[in-house]
Amino acid sequence: MLRQPSKLNVFARCKHTTSSSIEQIRERLAAGPTFQDFVQNPTHTRSEWEDYEGKLRREKNETERLRLPPWLKTTIPSGANFSKIKAQLRELKLATVCEEARCPNIGECWGGGEHGTQTATIMLMGDTCTRGCRFCSVKTARNPPPLDPGEPEKTAKAIASWGLDYIVLTSVDRDDLPDGGATHIATTVKEIKKRNGNIFVECLVPDFRGNSDSVRVIANSGLDVYAHNIETVEALTPFVRDRRANYRQTLKVLKEAKEVNPNLVTKSSIMLGLGETDEQIEQTLKDLREAGVDCLTLGQYMQPTKRHLKVNEYVTPAKFKMWEEKGAQLGFLYTASGPLVRSSYKAGEFFITSILRGRREKSACTTEQ
Numbered sequence: 599m600l601r602q603p604s605k606l607n608v609f610a611r612c613k614h615t616t617s618s619s620i621e622q623i624r625e626r627l628a629a630g631p632t633f634q635d636f637v638q639n640p641t642h643t644r645s646e647w648e649d650y651e652g653k654l655r656r657e658k659n660e661t662e663r664l665r666l667p668p669w670l671k672t673t674i675p676s677g678a679n680f681s682k683i684k685a686q687l688r689e690l691k692l693a694t695v696c697e698e699a700r701c702p703n704i705g706e707c708w709g710g711g712e713h714g715t716q717t718a719t720i721m722l723m724g725d726t727c728t729r730g731c732r733f734c735s736v737k738t739a740r741n742p743p744p745l746d747p748g749e750p751e752k753t754a755k756a757i758a759s760w761g762l763d764y765i766v767l768t769s770v771d772r773d774d775l776p777d778g779g780a781t782h783i784a785t786t787v788k789e790i791k792k793r794n795g796n797i798f799v800e801c802l803v804p805d806f807r808g809n810s811d812s813v814r815v816i817a818n819s820g821l822d823v824y825a826h827n828i829e830t831v832e833a834l835t836p837f838v839r840d841r842r843a844n845y846r847q848t849l850k851v852l853k854e855a856k857e858v859n860p861n862l863v864t865k866s867s868i869m870l871g872l873g874e875t876d877e878q879i880e881q882t883l884k885d886l887r888e889a890g891v892d893c894l895t896l897g898q899y900m901q902p903t904k905r906h907l908k909v910n911e912y913v914t915p916a917k918f919k920m921w922e923e924k925g926a927q928l929g930f931l932y933t934a935s936g937p938l939v940r941s942s943y944k945a946g947e948f949f950i951t952s953i954l955r956g957r958r959e960k961s962a963c964t965t966e967q
Contacts, residue, residue: 655911663901667912719766719802720753722786723779727770729840733829733869735902741774745782754789757797764951765790768802773842778804780812784819791820798822798954800865808847810854817858822954823893824855825865828886831878838872838907849889856890861957863931863950864891869899870918873910879921883928892931893950896921897939913937 656664726742727734746752757765767786772779780803787799800823806812817824830838832845848866856864866886868879886894896918901909918935925933931953 654914656908661908664909664912719768720757722749722753722767722769722783723772724770728773729771729842731829731838731840731843732907733838733872733899733902735906736770742770742772745772745775745779750782750786750789753786754793757790758793762797764798764800766800766802769804771804771840771842773807777812777815778806778809780806780809780815784815787816787819787821798951800825800950802827805843805847805851807842808844808850813851813854814858817855817862821862823863823865823950824852824859825867826851826855827867828882829867829869830872831868831874831882832885833878834872834874849885852886852891853889863893863953864889865893865895865950866891867895867897870896870913870921871899871909871911872907880924883921883925883930887928887930894925894930894933894935895939896925896933896935898937 654664654667656662723745724742725737727736727738728740728742730738753767767783769779769783783801783803787801790797790799799821801816801819801821802825803816805826826848828845828848829835829843835843835845852864852866855862868882870879883894898913898918899907899909901907915937918937918939922933922935925935932950
């Protein structure tokens, strides 16, 4: 749980905080764990990555699946913390994207990992999506079950009992609802903030089919981080995402959220390994920055089942490092880039929390003056 800074501490930090630039924020972040502390698989050394001689890219018209390289192999989830969170979620009938999307980091995030940071991304509005993206294993239907009106309060109570200071909410797409479920998500954020005003809330939301009113409802709900994933480069979007998802529509939604509430941190994510070129990736990064996006994550696409798109390429850790550096050059507040990085991952939450705390201190400083 976050504690409010004392007046003495506020004044002591006042001069430093009010003059903080992006570079100074990055210096503060550097004092904590490095990004690699979160994303490197400790069971594999750098030499193993560099010396790997397996095939990393499928040739044109080749149908055989690629073998998983060593840097993408993770341990089977286990441990007391993992079991505790899983039991609580089952008891409350809450869904998580961690399970539904078969995230490879579920054991580390739920179990706490080396840094003891427990994270679970709650998926609102049920476990059935109205869209059928070719990369996603969440089940789909034209008319999913109706929303649970008690879900916002139930979710807020569960989160309050966990004592976290950062929570990620995501959701399925609900094109069957007039507002796409925006009011339901906003109500959940408000319930969480009502129980703990200090908690930071990130919402990874749908595009609401570009509905500006729905974007406004979410942006003004009291959340801290507005996230919406662009997923892939523009040329591959029609082949990867549902036909109702649109590259330019995603950019529009992210830009509008920032215009509605300039204090929001906006965030997006790209999957690599679907056949995109370096030039297309770089253009996507530039498009996101032009839309005002603050934070970016890049991770390896992993085929969830045989029914989904095959991996076209396993991108090396060195290449991910290159995109991390490119993101910094383009001016993102932070760029989380690594094979096992996902749009909601505790490395990102650590970095964003540091940024938000700095802003909160600055705001308190201004109020006290």
